[in-house]
Amino acid sequence: MTQTEYSLLEFDKKPGLFVYERVPSIMVPQWLHAYELQGNCRDGCDPEVLKKSVRENFLGTVLLPWELQFPQGQEFLRVRGRLYFMSQTITMEAFASEHNIAMSENQRQFPLRPAGAEELSEFYSQSVDADAKSGCVGHLRMDFGASGMEFWHTWHAHNDDKLNTQTFKTELVDLVTELREHGPLKNRDGMRLFCMEQEGTPLSQGEPYVQGFVTESDQFRYCLRCNPTRGDYNAYLYIYDKYHQQLCQSQQAMSMTMGGM
Incomplete structure (x- = not known):
């Protein structure tokens, strides 16, 4: 820039x-x-x-x-x-x-990156079985209303809401606050420009602005699906508990080892 x-x-x-x-x-x-x-x-x-x-x-x-x-x-x-x-x-x-101004880079707690091809399935709801293996905590559905400046959101729990801990809730608030203030969740026009500037990964053929971005913390991975189109839901945020995912993978590996004995 x-x-x-x-x-x-x-x-x-x-x-x-x-x-x-x-x-x-x-x-x-x-x-x-x-x-x-x-x-x-x-x-x-x-x-x-x-x-x-x-x-x-x-x-x-x-x-x-x-x-x-x-x-x-x-x-x-x-x-x-x-x-x-x-x-x-x-x-x-x-x-x-x-003007002798010291330039500094924006330091974000949750920097977004374009999704990789292997991550595309994580931007949509999957089967109960797949949810359990991936450690999906839930997803947040959001839109900017008719004006494009509002912010409406609905939470949908996955895995019977068992992974929705206080640690997760606190971090989710921090993430959404940052993306509202400094990212694509500010308003619909801002999201469209963000998608153009960042060149995210297209998630839907023929809809170049339906794009996927990922950010991670120590415990959670966040997959943000952006769609800056009036009349549609403008964003879906799917969250995965990496600790739970690793535990499931370890148990599966152990089960396969035991089964082969």
């Missing part, structure tokens, strides 16, 4: 960057803060306010090396007389160097 050319701007006489596209939170370096620019309600083209997220009259993304302070009870800042666009363009790396 650092090699992309951004337009220079000034907000309150301080330097910043601008791009016409939405930028998913996961793509924003830690040393920058992203805000979306909204046009006025008359023609939508005249910049009016900065917000964390814009639904209508979206004009682009403003990236600032400092965090804006919104007045209490207000979710926007008016930009008239405060925001000025420059004619120059620059990369993030050059911008940071010019």
Whole structure:
């Protein structure tokens, strides 16, 4: 992302960057803060306010090396007389160097990677037998509602809910919180852009944006199926207990050894 050319701007006489596209939170370096620019309600083209997220009259993304302070009870800042666009363009790396800003990489607890071909079955519900062998804890079904900005979710337990421990519940909350704040679960547009940027593994022929991503902790593996299509459920998250899976595999190996004696 650092090699992309951004337009220079000034907000309150301080330097910043601008791009016409939405930028998913996961793509924003830690040393920058992203805000979306909204046009006025008359023609939508005249910049009016900065917000964390814009639904209508979206004009682009403003990236600032400092965090804006919104007045209490207000979710926007008016930009008239405060925001000025420059004619120059620059990369993030050059911008940071010019203003003596130390660039740092985003450190995520749950970094997502594209799924491997051998993992594709783990993005869908399987038989009771397969669930037991794979240690499937359950799956979370999610969608962004009609507006694309909501977040609805339903939990479906597997293995008679026996693997749904407090340790798992705590980690699941941490994972979903991170993906809501800095990943593809922020909103539907953010998910679509994330899938385009990350080039995840397609899970369905003819539907390039139905993609699979995986992240793991010491004990659990999370398989996220993304589908940024309005009218469909937008995401399924299948979770597997790796300790339970290893135990089942060990018991199976021991049973086969005993059977061969």
